Amino acid sequence: MTAPSHRLAAPAAIARAGDPPVAERRALVVGASLQRDLFRLGVVPCVAVALALTGWFTQGRLATLEAAFDAEGQAVARQVAAMSDLSLYAGDLPALQNVANAALRGGQVTRVEISNSAGIYVTAGPKTASLAQLRMFTAPVTLREASRANAFGPAGSTASGETPIGLVQTFRDTTAYDHERTRSLMAGIGVAVIALLAAWAWVRHTARAVAQPLRRISRTVAALESGRFDARCNVVAEDEGEREAGARARRARHEFANLAHDINRLAERLQRNRQASEDRVREATAVALQRMAEAEQAALSRARFLAAASHDLRQPLHAMGLFIDGLLPTASTLQRPAVLRLQEATEFMGVLLDDLLEISRLDAQVLTPAIDGVALATLFDQLEARHAAPAAAARVRLLWRDRGLAVRSDAALLLRIVGNLVSNAVRHTPPDGTVLVMARRRGEAVRIEVRDSGIGIAPIHQSRIFEEFYQVANTERDRRQGFGLGLAICSRIAALLGTRVSVRSALQAGSTFAIELPLASARDVVPATPGLPAPAPLAGLHCLVVDDDPAILDGSRTLLAQWGCQVDCASTRAEALAQLGSGGAHFDVVLCDLQLAHDEDGMEVLAAAHRLQPDALPVLVSGATGPEALQRLRQGGVMLLTKPVAPAKLRALLSTRRSTVMA
Amino acid sequence: MLADRFLTLRRTQRAFVALACAALLCGGARAAGLTVLVADESAAHADFVRQLRDAQDADSRFDLIHLVAGENSPDEHMAGPAPAGVTMAVGLSAARSAIERPGQDPLVLAMLSRLDYESLKGTAALRRPERQIGVLLREPAMADQLALIDALLPAKRRLGVVATAESEPIVSELLRAGQGWDLQVEYAPDAKSLAAVLRLLVSHSDALLVLPDKIGDSQAATLAVLRAGASAGLPVFGTSDGLVRSGGLAAAVSTPGQLARQANALGRKLAASGTATGVRVEVATPATVRVNATVARGLGLRLPDEGELSARVSALR
Numbered sequence: 001m002t003a004p005s006h007r008l009a010a011p012a013a014i015a016r017a018g019d020p021p022v023a024e025r026r027a028l029v030v031g032a033s034l035q036r037d038l039f040r041l042g043v044v045p046c047v048a049v050a051l052a053l054t055g056w057f058t059q060g061r062l063a064t065l066e067a068a069f070d071a072e073g074q075a076v077a078r079q080v081a082a083m084s085d086l087s088l089y090a091g092d093l094p095a096l097q098n099v100a101n102a103a104l105r106g107g108q109v110t111r112v113e114i115s116n117s118a119g120i121y122v123t124a125g126p127k128t129a130s131l132a133q134l135r136m137f138t139a140p141v142t143l144r145e146a147s148r149a150n151a152f153g154p155a156g157s158t159a160s161g162e163t164p165i166g167l168v169q170t171f172r173d174t175t176a177y178d179h180e181r182t183r184s185l186m187a188g189i190g191v192a193v194i195a196l197l198a199a200w201a202w203v204r205h206t207a208r209a210v211a212q213p214l215r216r217i218s219r220t221v222a223a224l225e226s227g228r229f230d231a232r233c234n235v236v237a238e239d240e241g242e243r244e245a246g247a248r249a250r251r252a253r254h255e256f257a258n259l260a261h262d263i264n265r266l267a268e269r270l271q272r273n274r275q276a277s278e279d280r281v282r283e284a285t286a287v288a289l290q291r292m293a294e295a296e297q298a299a300l301s302r303a304r305f306l307a308a309a310s311h312d313l314r315q316p317l318h319a320m321g322l323f324i325d326g327l328l329p330t331a332s333t334l335q336r337p338a339v340l341r342l343q344e345a346t347e348f349m350g351v352l353l354d355d356l357l358e359i360s361r362l363d364a365q366v367l368t369p370a371i372d373g374v375a376l377a378t379l380f381d382q383l384e385a386r387h388a389a390p391a392a393a394a395r396v397r398l399l400w401r402d403r404g405l406a407v408r409s410d411a412a413l414l415l416r417i418v419g420n421l422v423s424n425a426v427r428h429t430p431p432d433g434t435v436l437v438m439a440r441r442r443g444e445a446v447r448i449e450v451r452d453s454g455i456g457i458a459p460i461h462q463s464r465i466f467e468e469f470y471q472v473a474n475t476e477r478d479r480r481q482g483f484g485l486g487l488a489i490c491s492r493i494a495a496l497l498g499t500r501v502s503v504r505s506a507l508q509a510g511s512t513f514a515i516e517l518p519l520a521s522a523r524d525v526v527p528a529t530p531g532l533p534a535p536a537p538l539a540g541l542h543c544l545v546v547d548d549d550p551a552i553l554d555g556s557r558t559l560l561a562q563w564g565c566q567v568d569c570a571s572t573r574a575e576a577l578a579q580l581g582s583g584g585a586h587f588d589v590v591l592c593d594l595q596l597a598h599d600e601d602g603m604e605v606l607a608a609a610h611r612l613q614p615d616a617l618p619v620l621v622s623g624a625t626g627p628e629a630l631q632r633l634r635q636g637g638v639m640l641l642t643k644p645v646a647p648a649k650l651r652a653l654l655s656t657r658r659s660t661v662m663a
Numbered sequence: 664m665l666a667d668r669f670l671t672l673r674r675t676q677r678a679f680v681a682l683a684c685a686a687l688l689c690g691g692a693r694a695a696g697l698t699v700l701v702a703d704e705s706a707a708h709a710d711f712v713r714q715l716r717d718a719q720d721a722d723s724r725f726d727l728i729h730l731v732a733g734e735n736s737p738d739e740h741m742a743g744p745a746p747a748g749v750t751m752a753v754g755l756s757a758a759r760s761a762i763e764r765p766g767q768d769p770l771v772l773a774m775l776s777r778l779d780y781e782s783l784k785g786t787a788a789l790r791r792p793e794r795q796i797g798v799l800l801r802e803p804a805m806a807d808q809l810a811l812i813d814a815l816l817p818a819k820r821r822l823g824v825v826a827t828a829e830s831e832p833i834v835s836e837l838l839r840a841g842q843g844w845d846l847q848v849e850y851a852p853d854a855k856s857l858a859a860v861l862r863l864l865v866s867h868s869d870a871l872l873v874l875p876d877k878i879g880d881s882q883a884a885t886l887a888v889l890r891a892g893a894s895a896g897l898p899v900f901g902t903s904d905g906l907v908r909s910g911g912l913a914a915a916v917s918t919p920g921q922l923a924r925q926a927n928a929l930g931r932k933l934a935a936s937g938t939a940t941g942v943r944v945e946v947a948t949p950a951t952v953r954v955n956a957t958v959a960r961g962l963g964l965r966l967p968d969e970g971e972l973s974a975r976v977s978a979l980r
Contacts, residue, residue: 086886089893090910091957118960143894165961 035211042203050195058188065180070137073172076109077139081168084114085143088166091120100124109170110134116141116166125171134171140164213256220263229271235260314353314623314643315549321346322555325647326562350644355485357642359468362492369410369496373524376402376439376448379415383437387422395431398422401438406525407446407517413493414517417501418448420486421513425452428511441519449514457505465503466491538654539564543589546576546605547621548597556591559647565654573600573608580612587616589654591641594622594629603636619653621645696724697749697930698768702756707919711753711774714923730760749930755779762788762796769795769933773926776801776875780944781832789942795933797943799926802875802902803950805833806840807915810976811952812900815913815966816870823847823868823897825860825888830876837874853877854884861888865895873901873911885909898962907953912962915976917947949977 080103087095100112104124111125111134142164213235223231237257324343331339380400391398407414418437425435433453440447457465461472471484487501494501494515505511543565545556553569560567568585570576573596579585590609594602606618620633623643633640641650697719699712712727719725751771752761758772762783772783780798783789789796812822822844826834834848847868849860854877864871871892878884879902889910892899898912907914917925929945952972959966966972 086889086893086910089958089961090889090908090955092908092910095909118957120957143890 033211034214035207038207038210039203042206043200046199046203047196050192050199054188054192054195057191058185061184061188062181065177065184069135069172069174069177072108073135073137073170074139076103076106076112077137077168077170079103080112080114080170081139081141081166082144084168085141085165088114088116088120088141089143091118093120093122096120096122097124103170108172109137110173111171113169113171114141114166115169120166133174135174135177137170137172139168139170141166141168210256213260217256217260217263220260220267224263224267224270229267229274232267233260233263312623313349315552317346317349317353318621318623318644319549319551319555321350321644321647322552322559326555326558329562346644347646350646352483352485353644354642355483355489358489359485359492362489362496369413371408371410373406373520373522374409374411374414375406375525376446377404379411379418380437382415383419383422386419387426390423391426391435394426394429396426396429397432397434398426399434399436399438401436403439403441405439405441405446406520406522407439407448408520408524409497409517413497417490417493417497417515418450420490421450421501424486425450425454425511425513428452428454430454442516444519445516446519447514447516449512451510451512453510456507456509457503457511458507462503462505466501538651541565541588541654542568542586543591543654544568544570544576544579544587544609544616545591546570546573546596546602547591547593548572548595548600549593552593559650560654563651563654572596572598573605576605577608577612580609580616587613589617589619591619591621594620594633603632603638606638696726697751697927698726698728700728700730700750700752700757700761702730702752702754702760705754708753708774710919711923711926714920715751715926718920718923718927730757749934751926751930755782758783759786762786767794769797769930771797771799771926771930771933773799773922774801775799776880777833777836778829778876784942792941795936795938795940795943797929797933797945799922799929800944800946801917801922802947803915803917804840804946804948805837807948807950807976808872808900808902809837809840809844811913811915811950811972812870812872814972814975815954815964816898819869821845821847821867821869823864823871824849824874825857825864825871825878826850826874827853827877830874830878833874833876837872851878854881857884857887857891861891865891865897868897870912871897871899873899873906875902879903879906893958893961896962898958898964904953907955910958911955912958912964913952913954913966913972915950916953918951921949921951922947949973952976 080099083099083102084096086092087099096114100114100122101124103109103112109125111127112123114120114122216235217233220231220233235256237254321343324339324346328336328339328343380402384398384400387398422435422437429435429452435453436449436451438449438451440449457472461470464470465472466487467484468488469484470488490501497515497517499515499517502514502516503511504514538560541564543560545553545560545567546569547553547556548571550571553571557567557569568579568587570579576590576592580587580590587609590606590613592602592605592609596602596605602620602622606620609616609618618638619641620636620638621641621643622629622633639653641653697715699715701708701712716725716727748768749771750761750766750768751773752758753774755775758775758779761770761772772780775783775798777800780800783798809822812819820843822841824834824837824846826848827850830850838846838848847864849864851857851860857878871888873879873885873888878888882905885901885906886909889899889906891897893910899906899910901907901911901914902916903914904916925945925947929943933943950973952969954966954969954972956966967975
């Protein structure tokens with residue numbers, strides 16, 4: 001028995017201090033049900049005890065029967081021996097016969113034989129053929145002194161003769177004894193069966209009485225575990241009522257009642273805690289909702305501010321751009337540098353407003369990416385066409401490694417991200433440096449990296465470069481180095497595409513910006529759209545400009561006129577529709593401001609224009625950057641030019657329209 | 664209930680006395696013959712009477728009178744002349760009745776033991792000088808017993824005897840006859856308290872002798888002596904057949920036929936003498952020897968047969 005305990009003790013000794021004991025780690029296998037276990041627990045000892053007691057008593061009873069049977073037969077033999085001692089000594093056969101016959105008359109024995117070595121042989125009783133039914137008892141015949149054969153004689157004096165003078169044999173029929181033995185056995189078995197049945201009934205009743213409250217307690221605990229804290233365990237002690245009447249403070253005496261009482265108290269506490277928790281959650285939720293509403297309101301206010309600021313700034317900037325472009329051809333030599341500076345400043349302001357508008361759009365989450373297969377070769381070609389000139393100007397070598405991969409993404413947004421990263425890399429790479437744009441496959445994803453050999457970014461800045469207007473090493477805020485919004489926009493677009501922009505950089509070791517996108521198969525790649533048609537001369541293009549701002553109307557008319565276009569202007573919706581519906585004029589392009597005076601909507605004007613002259617190209621010019629407005633414009637599907645409109649952009653658009661018309 | 668029995672007993676006695684007197688008167692009228700009075704129905708007495716009648720001459724008168732209450736009429740009358748009229752009482756009860764009655768005819772009191780006789784000796788009627796009375800004791804003389812023992816155990820002289828106070832006459836006779844014997848006589852308080860005496864005797868005796876006293880008449884006492892002797896390996900001698908059958912080695916006894924013949928002879932002697940000479944007492948003689956061969960074998964003794972022993976005992980007389 002000690003060996004297993006040593007084997008268990010050894011791993012326990014080397015177990016770590018924090019680990020639970022081995023016995024607790026090992027799962028305890030329990031039986032089917034507690035009631036069955038209790039039943040076994042009660043019945044097995046009862047069966048064992050009943051069987052043992054029955055066996056013991058039956059064995060004792062049988063032994064008593066056996067002993068009584070033998071004692072009776074032996075007593076008769078001894079009695080006959082005692083009665084026949086002198087007669088056997090004297091050879092008194094009649095007397096011996098009388099003794100034998102007298103012994104038979106008692107009925108205990110069926111046959112008596114008295115004999116000695118001198119030839120005396122006296123028998124009484126029939127000689128039964130089947131000796132198997134007879135049991136023989138013998139007693140030696142010894143001479144005894146009559147005076148000593150009394151109850152008050154000294155010890156050891158009952159038999160004076162030591163040498164037997166003869167032998168008495170008595171025979172008992174065992175039939176009755178066997179019947180009695182069988183009867184005793186059956187009685188023992190019957191008693192055992194009755195005891196077992198009684199034990200079975202009692203243990204079953206007790207087991208049920210024990211298991212039922214436990215089952216009820218278990219159900220209550222399960223209900224509590226499932227969150228129904230109003231569940232209660234209705235298990236009470238027998239004298240619970242009296243106890244409650246007498247002293248409510250006293251605890252129930254029965255353990256189950258105590259347990260149920262404790263569980264009920266626990267349930268009440270849980271219910272109270274849950275109620276309190278729910279109240280707190282409700283309050284916190286209300287507070288959170290309020291704060292969310294406030295945050296949303298703040299975001300809306302911010303977006304409205306940006307939109308309003310952008311619109312309000314774009315309007316004059318747009319006009320400024322138009323006038324400056326109009327002034328430039330006619331400017332004198334002295335005026336021209338100033339006009340050029342003015343034009344550059346206007347362009348910076350436009351870029352800044354574009355970035356602000358972009359962030360506003362992204363924060364408004366009005367953009368829904370159009371995911372499709374994008375061939376990186378095509379993407380890189382477009383990027384190269386855009387950045388090759390600036391890179392060459394900066395004497396930065398620009399390398400592209402697409403490796404024939406394709407990704408699933410929004411082509412325009414991806415172009416915006418990578419372009420921004422390439423632009424930053426070119427800007428921060430010293431002359432004769434290298435910017436490498438490469439794609440690598442990583443399992444089912446493609447990692448696009450933009451590496452430069454620039455000065456690198458200190459670790460302290462790496463976590464902040466994606467914040468708005470955060471710039472490293474541009475404390476003088478040189479606007480030619482950007483406004484610090486590019487990476488912020490990249491980060492937002494990456495989030496919109498389901499990825500993130502990672503950076504790895506070290507001072508004087510260059511920087512690597514990377515994004516990871518899902519791999520796309522070649523089948524999913526949309527063929528590259530043919531390049532924009534070459535700008536066509538705009539002479540003769542009939543344009544209708546609708547804007548409530550007279551300055552813009554004048555600027556637009558002047559610019560378009562310089563490009564050779566035929567320009568008509570309208571300041572209200574009615575004027576525009578009148579011109580469109582006059583029937584005498586056919587317009588190729590309708591340029592309409594979104595927000596007209598008197599709350600007239602540019603979208604409605606364009607919709608009417610489309611009805612009146614379906615061939616005219618509707619272009620909406622808007623400075624509004626509010627989320628609602630952008631969402632509405634996106635859903636309207638009209639071509640949008642945001643103020644301030646770069647004259648080059650407008651010219652490119654009109655050139656496209658012109659080539660379409662000519663085609 | 665006790666009073667009723669007493670009255671019945673008184674009436675029975677009166678009827679018994681009246682009938683006895685009538686029978687005697689009637690017998691006296693017929694002159695010579697034998698009148699036998701019997702007061703009980705014991706087997707020994709019946710056998711004695713039968714032997715007595717068989718020994719009677721054919722022409723003698725034989726009257727048998729049962730003195731039992733209710734059956735006391737003379738039922739047998741042997742016709743024929745008798746030399747003299749003799750009355751013979753069988754047993755103690757009949758003897759008491761006979762000696763109390765008036766009459767001059769010779770009276771033989773037969774089948775009395777020594778102690779019976781001793782109990783009658785004190786009665787006044789037995790000492791009547793005008794009547795001839797003879798007493799025949801049923802046991803042989805102590806001398807015959809000693810002769811038998813001597814014949815069986817010639818080298819053994821220590822004879823143990825257990826007696827009671829009432830046995831004194833027999834013991835006296837034994838002592839008188841036991842010259843040359845080492846008699847170990849021990850007295851027990853009564854016939855039921857023999858243990859201590861027997862334990863003392865068996866260690867100092869070569870043989871035990873049961874006297875015809877209360878011990879010899881008591882089966883339990885006799886068996887006690889027999890057991891003591893058997894367990895100690897001592898031979899036991901006695902005066903009755905029963906003792907021999909029950910474990911005694913041998914006994915000198917008198918048979919009913921022998922006693923009948925001796926009683927007849929005694930009666931004739933009394934009738935022939937004609938004058939009263941007091942009570943004449945005879946013991947049974949010659950004695951007949953009874954031997955238990957089984958006991959003898961058990962004791963390792965080789966004995967002659969009973970006839971030879973009887974002859975040897977009778978020869979000593």
